[in-house]
Amino acid sequence: MIIDGFHHQLPDLDPQETQEWLDALDQVVEVQGKPRARFLMSKLIERSRAQNVGVPASVSTPYINTIPPEHEAWFPGDEYLEKRIRRFVRWNAAVMVVRANKAADGIGGHLSTFASSAMLYEVGFNWFFRGKSDGQPGDHVYFQGHGAPGIYARAFLEHRFDEADLDRFRREIGGGLSSYPHPRLMPDFWEYPTVSMGLGPINSIYHARFNKYLHHRRIDDTTESRVWCFVGDGETDEPETLGSISLAGREHLDNLTWVVNCNLQRLDGPVRGNGKVIQELEAMFRGAGWNVIKLIWGANWDPLLARDVDGVLVNRMNAAVDGEYQRYKAEDGAYVREHFFGPDPRLRGMVEHMSDDDVWALRRGGHDYRKVYAAYHAAVNHKGSPTVILAKTIKGWTLGPDVEGRNATHQIKKLSNEQLMMLRERLHLHEEIPEEALAPGADPPYYRPPRGAPECRYLTQRRKALNGRLPKRPAELRRPLDLPDHAPFAEFDAGSGGQAVSTTMAFTRLLRNLARAPGFGERVVPIIPDEGRTFGMDALFKELQIYAASGQKYEPVDHHLILSYKESTGGQILEEGITEAGSTASWIAAATSYATRGVPMVPFFTFYSMFGFQRVGDLIWGAADARARGFLVGATAGRTTLMGEGLQHQDGHSHLLASTVPVCEAYDPAFAYEMSTIVERGLHRMYGAEPDDVFYYLTVYNENYEMPPRPQGIDDAIMAGLYRWAPAPDGPGHRAAIVFSGPSHAAARIAQAELADHYGVAAELWSATSFKKLREEALDVERWNRLHPGEPPRAPYVTRALAGLGPVAAVTDYMTAVPDQVARWVPARYTSLGTDGFGRSDTREALRDFFEVDYRHVVVAVLGALAADGVVAPDLPRSAIGRYGIDPSSLPPRMR
Ligand SMILES: Cc1ncc(C[n+]2csc(CCOP(=O)(O)OP(=O)(O)O)c2C)c(N)n1
Numbered sequence: 001m002i003i004d005g006f007h008h009q010l011p012d013l014d015p016q017e018t019q020e021w022l023d024a025l026d027q028v029v030e031v032q033g034k035p036r037a038r039f040l041m042s043k044l045i046e047r048s049r050a051q052n053v054g055v056p057a058s059v060s061t062p063y064i065n066t067i068p069p070e071h072e073a074w075f076p077g078d079e080y081l082e083k084r085i086r087r088f089v090r091w092n093a094a095v096m097v098v099r100a101n102k103a104a105d106g107i108g109g110h111l112s113t114f115a116s117s118a119m120l121y122e123v124g125f126n127w128f129f130r131g132k133s134d135g136q137p138g139d140h141v142y143f144q145g146h147g148a149p150g151i152y153a154r155a156f157l158e159h160r161f162d163e164a165d166l167d168r169f170r171r172e173i174g175g176g177l178s179s180y181p182h183p184r185l186m187p188d189f190w191e192y193p194t195v196s197m198g199l200g201p202i203n204s205i206y207h208a209r210f211n212k213y214l215h216h217r218r219i220d221d222t223t224e225s226r227v228w229c230f231v232g233d234g235e236t237d238e239p240e241t242l243g244s245i246s247l248a249g250r251e252h253l254d255n256l257t258w259v260v261n262c263n264l265q266r267l268d269g270p271v272r273g274n275g276k277v278i279q280e281l282e283a284m285f286r287g288a289g290w291n292v293i294k295l296i297w298g299a300n301w302d303p304l305l306a307r308d309v310d311g312v313l314v315n316r317m318n319a320a321v322d323g324e325y326q327r328y329k330a331e332d333g334a335y336v337r338e339h340f341f342g343p344d345p346r347l348r349g350m351v352e353h354m355s356d357d358d359v360w361a362l363r364r365g366g367h368d369y370r371k372v373y374a375a376y377h378a379a380v381n382h383k384g385s386p387t388v389i390l391a392k393t394i395k396g397w398t399l400g401p402d403v404e405g406r407n408a409t410h411q412i413k414k415l416s417n418e419q420l421m422m423l424r425e426r427l428h429l430h431e432e433i434p435e436e437a438l439a440p441g442a443d444p445p446y447y448r449p450p451r452g453a454p455e456c457r458y459l460t461q462r463r464k465a466l467n468g469r470l471p472k473r474p475a476e477l478r479r480p481l482d483l484p485d486h487a488p489f490a491e492f493d494a495g496s497g498g499q500a501v502s503t504t505m506a507f508t509r510l511l512r513n514l515a516r517a518p519g520f521g522e523r524v525v526p527i528i529p530d531e532g533r534t535f536g537m538d539a540l541f542k543e544l545q546i547y548a549a550s551g552q553k554y555e556p557v558d559h560h561l562i563l564s565y566k567e568s569t570g571g572q573i574l575e576e577g578i579t580e581a582g583s584t585a586s587w588i589a590a591a592t593s594y595a596t597r598g599v600p601m602v603p604f605f606t607f608y609s610m611f612g613f614q615r616v617g618d619l620i621w622g623a624a625d626a627r628a629r630g631f632l633v634g635a636t637a638g639r640t641t642l643m644g645e646g647l648q649h650q651d652g653h654s655h656l657l658a659s660t661v662p663v664c665e666a667y668d669p670a671f672a673y674e675m676s677t678i679v680e681r682g683l684h685r686m687y688g689a690e691p692d693d694v695f696y697y698l699t700v701y702n703e704n705y706e707m708p709p710r711p712q713g714i715d716d717a718i719m720a721g722l723y724r725w726a727p728a729p730d731g732p733g734h735r736a737a738i739v740f741s742g743p744s745h746a747a748a749r750i751a752q753a754e755l756a757d758h759y760g761v762a763a764e765l766w767s768a769t770s771f772k773k774l775r776e777e778a779l780d781v782e783r784w785n786r787l788h789p790g791e792p793p794r795a796p797y798v799t800r801a802l803a804g805l806g807p808v809a810a811v812t813d814y815m816t817a818v819p820d821q822v823a824r825w826v827p828a829r830y831t832s833l834g835t836d837g838f839g840r841s842d843t844r845e846a847l848r849d850f851f852e853v854d855y856r857h858v859v860v861a862v863l864g865a866l867a868a869d870g871v872v873a874p875d876l877p878r879s880a881i882g883r884y885g886i887d888p889s890s891l892p893p894r895m896r
């Protein structure tokens, strides 16, 4: 006997009664079979639910539609006109891709994704998706990236594009229609970059949560905005897709609707050939507290199911696997009769009165307009939890037998003239598309009904009723943001006055100051992934409070402390728990709120720098595409400054990864005033009168040292990436320069003194706040020179700044490749020291010795350069190596 552990431990008040029930069940199984027993059990569960008995939710239901036909909402529209519109959209989407591939071989495009989801979108466009006209906030719709052709085709019918635009599909150089949703490339159109699978789904969840946050914090009324996310069934394999669905359930995000396009296929083949993806997803979503609507069968199955008195049809539906379902739609009616209905005489009898064509015409739920409408209607009227609609479709639907349900369908981007003729037939476009237009060699034409045509009027009127066209970006500025004056930043100008503090502490203080700034503070969104205490941000828990939709239902364990853990509905901090991906998604929601809602917000996502770019690099890339504005703060930065952690914690390369993101302004400040300048200037650049769509990445450290006061007149240079921090000491004759960033200033400063005291070298100290900025400026200048031959060449800033100083040595807590970004523009011998290799746990001193970035190595580097230049005696470096006890025979750190 199988023992269900937990039931066994419950007290039984009446064992005899229990036994009677069990015997009854055993008898049903024995006499009437398992299906009957299953039926009775589900009836009992249903009744228990109705009686509020509190039975645990079952995670799966039979393989039939969740909404019974008698509960379907009535479709209010003109089905004929909508069908015509849909056909035009389908036709133009296909033709656009085919023409793109005809004109320029290999430019690609996808036919089959949209072919399977056209109806899912069209019902949304005609009846559900709310636009942003007249200052309305509207809905937030995440489209499946590969469905983009269909979204363009609809925009074409709406006269947002013309034929020439469609002909520029995928010719992004010069402003054609982007291959996928890219706000960076089409900033007036696309809002959400979705094509990297999994990012749209996770972003949509945190977006819906962020809307609740805005609402609870009384910043913006978000009750009239729904987040829709269209997801591929294959896409659900991405951890980002399903990884946060429990958050959506837990937070009761009833403003969120997902539509999973279950065409049973991904790129290479079936998603779950040996199982059923819809059943698997149902279980996961139900377990996570979602309202699940399965939309599997079209209306012409309803009469068959109604006659299924003994449950054989449902059993057959339950038994067939996706690999078989895919095959049925790639064959024909006779095959379906034989293989689906055939084996069981009772089933075969059910379809005896139907022709093979009728059997073939039995539809999938996602291709049944009324049922899609009913599912959406149920979703938007559901309260208390998010809804997922699992819509079964056919990949490549209407594109003909060579494409529909084929394993290769995802990659098909061309249709022959015969295939186009067949599509025209399927879509009943005989009048609209003359036969000769599809003659071999001809370019298949687009079709758009004239402006006054009933389809056009209907389309326009429907979108008017739903507040205008979409997608559309950016939203009107609905709640402008006032930037703070210098007050929150002022305290960092004076330095720490003898006190040893870290740049992390300074940053946390600045964050608090900003959150307190009158008229601005409420727009600050501090985001942390369960590292608040590590960064000293626990001090903010009480003051700013942690956002929790349901408030705080318990007295926290530390309630007696001044800095107790405080959750509240109006809380400002998003404490996301251990999810860097979720935190980044929250940051993206806040960082794009200016464009998606017209409500600029100022997010500061502070994370363990090692678990930033390395962990969630693709989300950050997506944020750049989405034109995010905000601050990413990599704390506990550096490979030697964060001691005692080891190789998976100590970050010596996030600045290298950051250097790959075009609009990321990456800074590695050494001092509090540098950090505050970057934030102050950054705020003005991103949220000022002429905002730029960039974001900032700052690394802050946990090493305490005295913060010096701000030197005069260096703010522009801090932002440009480099400034002279200390002059060379008076006296010695040889000249050199040491460039540092972050906490490496200490090694640089001691090296300066050693060089002066022992080696007669006068070294200037330069703070390099951003090698990325320096490199980008230098590249621009280099390009200018290349394209303006004959004109007096210009010199990059880094070249001008470091001219005439003698050899230059750079030292940072990052890999040598970070300072090497500027190597070719340094106008002198350039040496860089860095932390190449795996991090490891030890004291800072031991680590800096190990990675060869302490003052001794800086001295040796400077002397080596001077010797190579012939300025000092050739054996001077060796004597320094001896003096400092360096072992020249050791392996480089990256090999150890
Ligand atoms: C992160 C990521 N990996 C891989 C791809 C390449 N890719 C594009 S579409 C696709 C298959 C999509 O299948 P599914 O999600 O089921 O969507 P469908 O087209 O079937 O609706 C793949 C693997 C991608 N776009 N993003």
Ligand SMILES: [Mg+2]
Binding pocket: 232, 233, 234, 261, 262, 263, 264, 265, 266, 271
């Ligand atoms: Mg699929």
